[in-house]
Amino acid sequence: MKRMLRRAMWFAPLLIVLIALGCKDDPASPSIPQTEKGAWARYTPFDWTHDGRPHESTYFTIYSDAASDEMKRQLGEIADERFVRILRLFDFDDVSEFVYPPGYSKMEIYINRHHAESINWAYWGGFIFTIRSPDISGRRYESAVYIVRHESTHVFEFLIEGRESLGTDVWFKEGIATHVGCLESTALRTIRSLSELESWISQNRNIPGEGNPIRIHQHADFPDGADRHEYYRLFELVVRYILDDKGMGNSYQDVVRLFYDLRDGLSFSASFENHFGIGVSDLEDEVFDRLRAYLSTNAVPVRATD
Numbered sequence: 103m104k105r106m107l108r109r110a111m112w113f114a115p116l117l118i119v120l121i122a123l124g125c126k127d128d129p130a131s132p133s134i135p136q137t138e139k140g141a142w143a144r145y146t147p148f149d150w151t152h153d154g155r156p157h158e159s160t161y162f163t164i165y166s167d168a169a170s171d172e173m174k175r176q177l178g179e180i181a182d183e184r185f186v187r188i189l190r191l192f193d194f195d196d197v198s199e200f201v202y203p204p205g206y207s208k209m210e211i212y213i214n215r216h217h218a219e220s221i222n223w224a225y226w227g228g229f230i231f232t233i234r235s236p237d238i239s240g241r242r243y244e245s246a247v248y249i250v251r252h253e254s255t256h257v258f259e260f261l262i263e264g265r266e267s268l269g270t271d272v273w274f275k276e277g278i279a280t281h282v283g284c285l286e287s288t289a290l291r292t293i294r295s296l297s298e299l300e301s302w303i304s305q306n307r308n309i310p311g312e313g314n315p316i317r318i319h320q321h322a323d324f325p326d327g328a329d330r331h332e333y334y335r336l337f338e339l340v341v342r343y344i345l346d347d348k349g350m351g352n353s354y355q356d357v358v359r360l361f362y363d364l365r366d367g368l369s370f371s372a373s374f375e376n377h378f379g380i381g382v383s384d385l386e387d388e389v390f391d392r393l394r395a396y397l398s399t400n401a402v403p404v405r406a407t408d
């Protein structure tokens with residue numbers, strides 16, 4: 103009897119170790135292997151998996167490699183609010199008109215926390231949003247609003263055109279997305295003065311393309327070593343001029359009509375001329391003179407308190 107008790111006492115710690123190991127192997131508790139992918143794996147070069155815990159907002163499913171549930175929820179809220187504003191801006195209320203990629207019926211956002219590529223990238227049905235910090239606060243919030251508005255504008259265009267790559271020229275699609283981003287956020291500074299435009303023109307005088315934004319039809323058209331960030335500011339200025347009542351006075355509905363033409367197979371240049379009253383090549387020839395005149399009369403005066 104005494105021997106049996108001693109044997110049991112010897113087994114007790116071993117039993118505790120076995121129970122502890124058993125808990126570790128419980129299939130319900132370990133992290134889920136990252137094997138699932140969304141439309142980004144098909145329509146971008148980034149064949150990324152996600153953590154298996156997407157968050158559903160009204161308009162988006164938010165995926166990530168490692169964002170917290172709180173960040174997914176917060177970005178979903180930011181994106182829902184901005185998407186509604188974009189629909190209102192374009193006076194577009196029939197979302198049943200959207201053409202999603204085969205097999206999809208909702209937009210996606212992929213929050214990139216740890217993949218090496220620092221990109222914000224729109225594709226047919228969604229966009230990738232990169233953030234290196236664990237939360238979206240302060241200046242990061244301002245920047246998130248800009249990125250969400252910029253990329254959601256691309257997604258809006260994708261869902262109307264209903265195809266894998268957009269039919270608009272680079273200067274136009276980046277111009278409208280940057281413009282819509284800047285309407286609510288100050289994360290990117292827009293060109294407001296004639297002197298800023300003149301300095302761009304003189305800096306680019308001897309560079310291929312002479313800094314003319316309308317010559318950037320495709321990404322391959324950017325001159326070697328071009329500062330794309332500066333080009334995007336020029337694209338924004340052109341689109342602002344096209345839409346402003348003090349510029350060419352076209353409307354956001356004209357932009358939607360152009361997207362529909364592209365869905366129907368028309369070329370960008372034919373549709374642009376139909377809806378905006380000037381050919382793309384004429385605009386290219388006249389763009390700097392037109393922007394000079396626009397900024398001369400609409401330059402935002404510097405406030406005394408600035």
Ligand SMILES: [Zn+2]
Pocket residue numbers: 252256275276279
């Ligand atoms: Zn863009």
